[in-house]
């Protein structure tokens with residue numbers, strides 16, 4: 001009969017233990033029974049904030065619920081263990097059930113530390129650690145007006161930003177004289193503070209909370225210095241408290257500041273009981289990051305199997321995520337070693353602070369701090385961890401000898417094979433190279449799959465990419481970003497093949513140059529290329545389009561679609577406004593002004609789309625291509641026709657430019673903006689191209705975007721007349737369309753373009769490649785084929801017939817249901 | 831181990847004429863009140879059918895997904911969040927917890943028939 005291991009705690013460490021167990025020889029001799037107190041199986045707590053912002057629990061699970069059973073592991077969630085009987089070797093749960101163990105593993109993690117402040121029990125006070133905590137905060141938010149977070153450390157800042165983004169003005173209350181006192185020095189913390197204040201996060205330092213005031217529920221905080229803060233929602237993030245209550249009850253040794261004491265083999269004093277993860281104290285400390293906890297799980301699986309592995313401590317470098325600005329500290333960040341030298345770079349205007357600590361002889365990097373920009377983090381961490389000898393000008397690391405691989409002359413190639421690249425999964429450079437070389441993993445997703453590197457926090461992904469590129473270069477090869485398993489070509493190569501061989505359809509392309517039936521990756525790429533090259537009406541290729549392009553509308557909840565007519569430059573006559581109103585009323589569509597200065601009509605069934613569009617087109621509207629990877633809107637400000645500051649007529653220019661490029665298909669969507677002066681009311685610099693009037697003409701900016709990773713556009717050329725501005729735009733857009741990878745927006749394309757902005761300026765403005773005229777001609781040709789695709793569809797009965805839900809019935813899809821909201825309707829939840 | 835569940839077809843129901851279905855793509859049909867997604871792999875002369883409801887979020891959308899193959903096996907990707915399903919056995923290729931019901935299809939006299947248990 002098999003012996004039984006009982007694991008208490010199904011958190012991140014507990015899961016890692018299961019995973020390592022399932023892959024070890026232990027499965028032959030042991031059965032594993034796991035208890036978790038929470039409702040869900042183990043999930044990615046590190047990304048708890050993405051649960052806050054809407055990711056569904058299933059996507060954060062470390063393994064699907066069925067995984068455990070499939071691997072012969074019995075998982076009992078929602079069952080808390082309340083006591084351990086070491087003599088009888090049994091444990092009992094809150095469900096009053098008792099279970100026997102041969103080996104007991106405690107992985108009970110920690111709970112949020114809640115300081116004993118008067119009034120802390122009031123309603124509206126929360127912690128930030130579990131799904132359940134988040135659910136409670138979310139439920140309370142609608143009742144709250146103003147939030148406070150106690151704790152200005154790693155987690156407190158993350159929680160504060162989440163609550164702020166949820167719409168509540170938020171203050172951070174920190175006891176220490178600076179933010180993140182454990183990771184940052186005063187200068188770095190000061191820059192971070194001003195960065196946070198820019199996002200409207202209030203930062204209160206040197207504040208010790210005496211009391212939480214309010215009648216039943218919280219109304220504010222009172223500090224020991226006599227001052228007060230209004231707040232009706234409070235999140236406490238003042239540190240963690242290891243959950244050692246079971247160990248204590250069982251009579252095992254716990255540390256005076258909390259935590260189950262184990263040795264480096266994860267053993268307690270009881271030979272049958274082990275403990276791992278955030279609940280333990282080993283080498284005299286609690287290890288509050290996931291990577292060392294994972295390491296402990298791995299060590300323990302080896303040891304139960306008869307090995308003698310040891311946990312020897314771990315790099316505690318950390319990078320703060322999700323707060324809208326980069327913050328990282330690594331190695332000995334606050335070093336006070338005698339004779340240590342520091343290099344500091346500070347740019348208050350841009351909110352950037354960087355510090356490197358060098359050994360007294362200047363040869364080695366000991367650690368450092370990065371605030372505002374932290375691209376160099378991965379490489380610097382490696383330089384510290386691998387004790388690499390520094391190059392002559394280590395300041396290049398932070399001042400940027402840009403464009404090269406790691407800056408400052410050290411590249412991934414210089415790292416020793418033992419360098420740990422993925423610290424979550426503990427994968428070394430050697431293992432990754434092995435996967436590339438021996439297992440043929442010549443793409444980052446393959447490396448991920450094969451080694452598990454990059455599957456944790458994902459922070460090492462850029463390094464995986466660098467390693468692969470470096471390896472391929474060393475073999476005299478190039479990393480070719482081929483489309484998918486059906487085409488051994490890059491997007492750019494396919495572009496040329498289609499153009500040169502005059503290929504007009506997907507079946508022709510795959511027969512001639514690919515294999516198989518295609519897939520959801522290569523089909524839309526081909527559709528986009530065919531459109532970018534021939535600009536024919538895309539409905540001809542309907543089944544290779546993503547659904548939005550197939551039905552010329554964006555699909556939404558419950559499978560209904562939206563209708564967005566083009567309103568160039570955001571300018572619209574009252575008569576046209578009335579038509580939109582009438583159509584919306586007739587078809588009972590929800591209407592909303594979009595962020596792109598036009599009007600979206602939501603909730604149309606697929607069979608209604610042609611008649612809705614027919615009425616709009618009869619009134620002079622055209623498709624707004626809100627569904628396409630194509631030109632969306634060119635936003636305008638009112639400009640010199642009305643505005644007292646206007647330098648030029650921005651509306652007319654925006655209308656002209658939008659009409660010029662409407663219908664243009666590109667690797668990703670394109671947005672533009674035209675502002676009448678530097679006040680920039682059209683936000684043109686947050687667009688793929690932006691034009692801003694000056695007293696001498698127009699400034700042209702390129703490669704900006706909003707979205708998840710906002711980036712301001714760069715100045716391409718200044719003080720242009722209109723004709724030159726359009727000429728450069730033609731060249732720029734065509735160059736982008738021809739050379740960018742699939743779904744790569746202009747900003748990302750520029751960041752990957754070798755030579756960067758300087759090179760782009762050379763090609764577009766100086767015409768260094770001599771292709772300027774060709775690009776302009778290609779653009780002219782494309783534009784000349786423009787047609788409003790909705791007009792084509794509504795006038796063509798055969799194409800119109802494609803817009804129905806069932807091909808054998810006129811019944812409507814009964815799955816579509818609505819509920820009322822503020823006088824309109826919205827889709828009912830599925 | 832692969833297990834194959836073979837269900838006896840009780841009845842073949844006429845869905846629609848071939849020309850009603852797009853080439854190399856999918857469309858939905860309504861059969862006995864049930865929404866069924868039918869896929870036409872024109873290039874290989876093969877047909878497949880599955881439930882139209884995506885088990886991920888319950889959207890009636892599988893028929894509007896992009897079809898194709900992975901290592902030679904036919905599949906469809908739901909247009910909502912790109913879960914991919916095998917058209918041979920309905921298994922979700924990206925998330926083991928999901929499964930589509932599949933139906934046998936045959937083509938006779940220019941019409942597509944769906945086999946119902």
Ligand code: SRM
Pocket residue numbers: 554555556561562564592593594595596597598599600626632633669671686687704705706707708709745
């Ligand atoms: C309707 C609208 C929101 C609103 O009610 O205001 C909207 C709605 C959608 N946006 Fe947006 N975005 C809208 C303005 C914006 C803006 C603001 C702007 O354009 O000034 C941005 C930030 C600016 C930018 O793009 O740089 C924006 C950034 C995104 C992104 C992130 C892009 C990025 O590069 O990070 C996506 C995702 C994507 O395209 O891959 C997205 C995707 C979407 C999609 C298409 C998601 C989808 O596939 O279903 C939404 C479709 C809604 C629909 O059914 O029509 N939407 N979206 C806005 C339509 C503008 C228009 O008139 O066409």
Ligand SMILES: Cc1cc2nc3c(=O)[nH]c(=O)nc-3n(C[C@H](O)[C@H](O)[C@H](O)COP(=O)(O)OP(=O)(O)OC[C@H]3O[C@@H](n4cnc5c(N)ncnc54)[C@H](O)[C@@H]3O)c2cc1C
Pocket residue numbers: 008009010011012013014015035036037038045046047048049079080081082107108109110128129130155158243246276277278279287288289290291293319321
């Ligand atoms: C918001 C947030 C952001 C974070 N960000 C980062 C980051 O960026 N990088 C990083 O490295 N780390 C981060 N962490 C820390 C990381 O999540 C922890 O280090 C990690 O979760 C520790 O894993 P664990 O399994 O030891 O503990 P936990 O994940 O806490 O799991 C312990 C589990 O055991 C259960 N349990 C406890 N007692 C019992 C009992 N008696 N019976 C049954 N079940 C029990 C608990 O309910 C819990 O589910 C973050 C944490 C939070 C909260």
Ligand code: SF4
Pocket residue numbers: 637638639640643644645646647650675676677678679680681682
């Ligand atoms: S950008 Fe200039 S012209 Fe346009 S509205 Fe603002 S101030 Fe007026």
Ligand code: FES
Pocket residue numbers: 884885886887888889908909910911912913
């Ligand atoms: S509804 Fe199909 S993948 Fe989400």
